[in-house]
Amino acid sequence: xxxxxxxxxxxxxxxxxxxxxxxxxxxxxxxxxxxxxxxxxxxxxxxxxxxxxxxxxxxxxxxxxxxxxxxxxxxxxxxxxxxxxxxxxxxxxxxxxxxxxxxxxxxxxxxxxxxxxxxxxxxxxxxxxxxxxxxxxxxxxxxxxxxxxxxxxxxxxxxxxxxxxxxxxxxxxxxxxxxxxxxxxxxxxxxxxxxxxxxxxxxxxxxxxxxx
Ligand SMILES: Cc1cc2nc3c(=O)[nH]c(=O)nc-3n(C[C@H](O)[C@H](O)[C@H](O)COP(=O)(O)O)c2cc1C
Numbered sequence: 001x002x003x004x005x006x007x008x009x010x011x012x013x014x015x016x017x018x019x020x021x022x023x024x025x026x027x028x029x030x031x032x033x034x035x036x037x038x039x040x041x042x043x044x045x046x047x048x049x050x051x052x053x054x055x056x057x058x059x060x061x062x063x064x065x066x067x068x069x070x071x072x073x074x075x076x077x078x079x080x081x082x083x084x085x086x087x088x089x090x091x092x093x094x095x096x097x098x099x100x101x102x103x104x105x106x107x108x109x110x111x112x113x114x115x116x117x118x119x120x121x122x123x124x125x126x127x128x129x130x131x132x133x134x135x136x137x138x139x140x141x142x143x144x145x146x147x148x149x150x151x152x153x154x155x156x157x158x159x160x161x162x163x164x165x166x167x168x169x170x171x172x173x174x175x176x177x178x179x180x181x182x183x184x185x186x187x188x189x190x191x192x193x194x195x196x197x198x199x200x201x202x203x204x205x206x207x208x209x210x211x212x
Contacts, residue, residue, distance in 0.1 A: 001031035002208060005082035009089045009100040010133075011039045017174045017193060018133040022088035024197045025129060028204035034078060038099040043075065046105040054109060075106045076113055084127045084207055085164065091134035091150040104157060114161050124163030129203050130154055131196065132168055135175030137185070167203055171196035 006026055010016035016039075026033055050068035053061055061069060089100050108114050113122050130151075138148040151168065158164045173189035176182040 002083035003081060004029055004031060004033045004084045004086055005078060006033050006035045006086040007038060007088065007100070007103065008035070008040075009038045009087070009097045009103075011092075011097065011099070013040065016090070017171050017196075018088035018090045018131050021131045021133070021169065021171060021193075021196045021200050022086055025086055025131070025200035025204045028201045028208075030208040030210055034082060036078065036103075038097075038103055042099040043103050043106055044071065045102050050106070072106050072109065075103065076109065079107050079113065080122060082126075084129075085123075086129050086131070087154070087158070088131040089133070089150065089154060091132070091148070094147050095149045096154055108157075108161065118160050118163035121161065121163035126164055127207050128158055128162075128164035128166050129200070130158060130166060130168045131171070131200065133171045133174060133196075135173070135179070137172050137188075167199075169196050169199045169203065 004026070006022060008016075008019050008022060010018045012019075047064075047068055049062065049064040050072060053065040053069035053072070056065070058066070058069070087100070089096055092098075095101075115121055118124060132151045132154065134148070134150065136142075136144055138144050138146075151170070155166065155168065158166050171193045173182070173185045173192055176185040176189040
């Protein structure tokens with residue numbers, strides 16, 4: 001049974017659409033799951049000590065560098081130990097949450113995790129699912145077309161840096177239920193959310209053999 005690394009990045013513990021869609025995926029997953037909750041327990045930002053530790057042998061590390069290297073080792077070990085990935089990432093201020101970026105900065109160590117080409121990545125070819133959730137709509141012709149710097153960035157990193165076999169599941173317009181002026185978009189929001197749950201269930205079932 002393949003091990004899934006499931007990462008949540010919503011800062012909101014309940015009522016989070018990305019967490020709920022990810023939960024649907026995990027509910028349909030047959031296999032062990034490692035869960036990292038970046039909303040509840042953000043990882044520290046990459047520091048100068050963490051970068052320096054990558055370029056010097058362990059016996060030369062300061063205490064600060066050793067601590068930083070230990071954290072990178074733990075996060076990279078968790079990444080490498082999984083055979084599949086689920087990233088549940090909302091849009092914050094037109095990009096990915098800083099918690100998810102901090103995690104990427106910790107694990108993206110050239111020569112160890114990433115390489116010159118996608119196929120050189122230590123996790124190349126493994127299946128990944130990105131649950132991409134946002135309050136507004138960014139499709140062609142919408143007022144905010146071109147403002148989504150979350151999903152395009154994450155697609156690039158996950159496919160062209162980490163070399164993952166990626167499916168993106170999107171739920172948008174999640175603010176329609178609560179934001180004045182978006183009432184006319186509530187039905188579209190409900191359709192988008194229902195489709196995301198269905199896609200998540202199907203993807204998990206396709207990736208793992210189901211118990212009889
Ligand atoms: C701090 C913050 C910033 C946000 N920025 C945006 C944004 O720039 N564009 C957008 O469409 N929605 C934005 N939203 C709305 C979220 O993307 C939306 O509420 C989404 O459902 C959050 O994911 P979650 O439901 O999994 O918590 C923002 C929400 C928060 C809390």
